[in-house]
Amino acid sequence: MINNHTAANVTPPCLSLHDLHTYFFTTERLVKAVQDVNLSIPSGKTVAMVGESGCGKSMTALSILRLVPQPGRIVSGKINFNNEDLLQLPIEEMRRVRGNRIAMIFQDPMTALNHVFTVGNQIAEVLQHHKGLSAKLAQQQTIELLHLVGIPNPRQRYHDYPHQLSGGMRQRVMIASALSCDPDLLIADEPTTALDVTIQAQIMALLNEQQQQRRMSTLLISHDLGVVAQNADIVAIMYDGLIVEQAPVNTIFSAAQHPYTRELLNCIPTIGQRKKRLNIRPQSESFWDNCPGDFAPHDSKIPPLQTAANDHFVRHWNA
Amino acid sequence: MASSTETILEIKHLHKSFKLNSSGNSLKRPLLPAVIDVSLSLKKGQTLGLVGESGCGKSTISKLIMGLLKADSGEIIFQGHDIAQLNHQQMRPLRQKMQMIFQDPYASLNPRMTIFDTLAEPFKIHHSAAKTTIQSRVNQLLEHVGLEQEHGWRFPHEFSGGQRQRIGIARALALTPEVIIADEPVSALDLSIQAQIINLLQDLQQQFGLSYLFISHDLSVVEHLCDTVAVMYLGRIVEQAPIADFFERPHHPYSEMLLQALPIADPRCKKRVIPHGEVPSPLTPPSGCPFHPRCCYAQPQCSQQRPELQQSAPQRLVACHRSAEITLEGVAS
Numbered sequence: 143m144i145n146n147h148t149a150a151n152v153t154p155p156c157l158s159l160h161d162l163h164t165y166f167f168t169t170e171r172l173v174k175a176v177q178d179v180n181l182s183i184p185s186g187k188t189v190a191m192v193g194e195s196g197c198g199k200s201m202t203a204l205s206i207l208r209l210v211p212q213p214g215r216i217v218s219g220k221i222n223f224n225n226e227d228l229l230q231l232p233i234e235e236m237r238r239v240r241g242n243r244i245a246m247i248f249q250d251p252m253t254a255l256n257h258v259f260t261v262g263n264q265i266a267e268v269l270q271h272h273k274g275l276s277a278k279l280a281q282q283q284t285i286e287l288l289h290l291v292g293i294p295n296p297r298q299r300y301h302d303y304p305h306q307l308s309g310g311m312r313q314r315v316m317i318a319s320a321l322s323c324d325p326d327l328l329i330a331d332e333p334t335t336a337l338d339v340t341i342q343a344q345i346m347a348l349l350n351e352q353q354q355q356r357r358m359s360t361l362l363i364s365h366d367l368g369v370v371a372q373n374a375d376i377v378a379i380m381y382d383g384l385i386v387e388q389a390p391v392n393t394i395f396s397a398a399q400h401p402y403t404r405e406l407l408n409c410i411p412t413i414g415q416r417k418k419r420l421n422i423r424p425q426s427e428s429f430w431d432n433c434p435g436d437f438a439p440h441d442s443k444i445p446p447l448q449t450a451a452n453d454h455f456v457r458h459w460n461a
Numbered sequence: 462m463a464s465s466t467e468t469i470l471e472i473k474h475l476h477k478s479f480k481l482n483s484s485g486n487s488l489k490r491p492l493l494p495a496v497i498d499v500s501l502s503l504k505k506g507q508t509l510g511l512v513g514e515s516g517c518g519k520s521t522i523s524k525l526i527m528g529l530l531k532a533d534s535g536e537i538i539f540q541g542h543d544i545a546q547l548n549h550q551q552m553r554p555l556r557q558k559m560q561m562i563f564q565d566p567y568a569s570l571n572p573r574m575t576i577f578d579t580l581a582e583p584f585k586i587h588h589s590a591a592k593t594t595i596q597s598r599v600n601q602l603l604e605h606v607g608l609e610q611e612h613g614w615r616f617p618h619e620f621s622g623g624q625r626q627r628i629g630i631a632r633a634l635a636l637t638p639e640v641i642i643a644d645e646p647v648s649a650l651d652l653s654i655q656a657q658i659i660n661l662l663q664d665l666q667q668q669f670g671l672s673y674l675f676i677s678h679d680l681s682v683v684e685h686l687c688d689t690v691a692v693m694y695l696g697r698i699v700e701q702a703p704i705a706d707f708f709e710r711p712h713h714p715y716s717e718m719l720l721q722a723l724p725i726a727d728p729r730c731k732k733r734v735i736p737h738g739e740v741p742s743p744l745t746p747p748s749g750c751p752f753h754p755r756c757c758y759a760q761p762q763c764s765q766q767r768p769e770l771q772q773s774a775p776q777r778l779v780a781c782h783r784s785a786e787i788t789l790e791g792v793a794s
Binding site for chain 2: 194195308309310311338339340341342343344346347365366367368369370371372374391392395405406407408409410411412419420
């Protein structure tokens with residue numbers, strides 16, 4: 143799997159981010175939520191962004207859709223999607239991209255779905271809006287989509303409200319809605335975090351199956367290294383708004399070079415290592431405090447992301 | 462650590478149903494059985510893990526033990542008392558010995574009380590420390606959980622999720638309990654913070670000889686912390702086993718499904734079986750074995766007769782008709 147990326151390098155990537163910076167201008171201080179992010183998602187592949195809460199992974203995703211909430215703003219950078227820079231698009235055009243060519247699913251389907259409309263209605267609306275389908279045709283396609291994502295009795299469930307469905311079924315509805323316009327890129331922000339392990343496995347299997355059939359690219363945002371190991375092709379590790387290491391999934395798990403990546407890997411309670419102390423840094427300390435000098439920022443300058451091997455990038459000072 | 466096999470907390474044949482508000486027909490309020498005939502025992506100084514999918518009754522059990530809910534029938538024996546039968550007054554002294562840690566460190570602390578007040582409250586309520594010593598007791602608690610003295614003067618919103626969970630743990634420790642019921646204490650936390658809290662729970666157990674009832678849906682955390690595990694499905698215990706045996710070879714197909722669903726943080730071992738189906742509604746439980754609609758080993762008898770929880774090996778209980786004939790797969794360690 144590692145060396146298959148040569149093919150992906152020939153065909154242009156589905157999405158590529160260049161020097162993306164998204165800052166929050168709060169009254170007290172400037173928060174650099176996303177800094178110097180360079181990332182490309184090859185067509186048909188899954189790229190996972192991994193990091194702790196507040197590391198900037200969700201803000202990167204929202205930047206792609208240009209939905210960064212106030213007081214945040216994309217300060218600089220380029221977002222190339224199918225050979226156009228999304229940041230240059232007029233807002234009308236951008237609206238045509240969202241939910242159509244780039245779709246997103248969220249962690250909590252209960253808050254992402256509208257409580258007062260039936261689930262069928264909400265999917266049909268997307269189809270009517272983006273594809274200009276008639277109400278009747280949209281309903282028909284919605285039922286097909288609900289069937290496709292594994293919802294039993296889709297004809298009846300069409301008329302259900304979100305609260306009538308279980309968490310797993312709601313997430314399936316979200317996926318049906320995201321897939322409705324056959325997107326080129328699917329952004330999945332913690333799609334299974336709110337679900338039980340059994341349902342998580344089902345949802346990830348469904349996403350993988352749909353991705354393969356549609357040759358869709360996926361940006362998977364997760365803090366669960368298990369989910370990432372099982373589903374991603376390429377992994378980008380984020381800390382403090384920066385991608386600190388990026389590599390094919392096997393490399394990340396077997397030959398990580400950045401100390402932060404190693405720290406994350408050490409935190410996982412591994413089966414078969416009972417009651418061993420987990421390896422962690424003391425609480426309330428920033429990772430940079432005890433980070434080896436080669437990797438830490440100096441005088442508010444951040445080290446550059448450098449090539450360590452083919453497709454393997456690490457942020458450090460040494461040339 | 463735990464050489465004694467003294468049982469500190471025992472639950473016998475516990476039942477609890479909830480009456481639902483039915484829409485329309487007010488005469489027929491449907492009964493939702495949340496906990497059905499559950500028996501468990503927690504040994505001193507050990508950790509008992511309780512696992513299962515959402516809605517299987519794990520949290521109801523913890524609330525029954527704490528006396529926050531009243532059991533329909535059954536016994537909860539703690540220090541020789543059947544606490545299911547005690548009233549509020551009689552329960553009070555015993556409550557000090559059993560404390561709870563909650564899942565959501567944001568919701569379980571009073572946002573308008575300083576940390577000092579939160580931690581001093583148990584002493585005041587139970588008159589278990591003189592006014593003059595409260596200050597030093599609180600400082601001691603903060604130290605136990607790895608916080609500073611000056612943190613006492615802050616409010617919950619000034620802390621991160623991990624720190625709040627430490628405060629929740631400090632509060633649980635205040636009255637030197639013997640049993641701590643931890644209801645998903647780490648599932649709301651980030652990976653590295655989760656690791657800190659797991660380490661802290663282990664340290665405190667060693668230091669104070671605590672016994673934990675650890676409720677979780679994350680089997681890798683359970684494996685890390687627990688000595689015994691009990692698996693629940695639709696309000697019933699379906700398997701109970703020592704932790705190592707359980708992970709090596711589960712005896713119930715549901716346990717196997719849970720283990721197989723666990724995403725392994727190693728890209729070289731790829732997923733095997735995808736679990737199918739969802740937990741059925743407890744209002745209309747399937748006939749026979751409640752798990753049979755999702756079970757890939759089910760046979761006709763499974764849909765007709767419910768298997769009883771029986772001994773399948775020393776210290777192991779399982780409720781499955783076919784556990785003797787089928788060999789299930791664990792997780793290689």
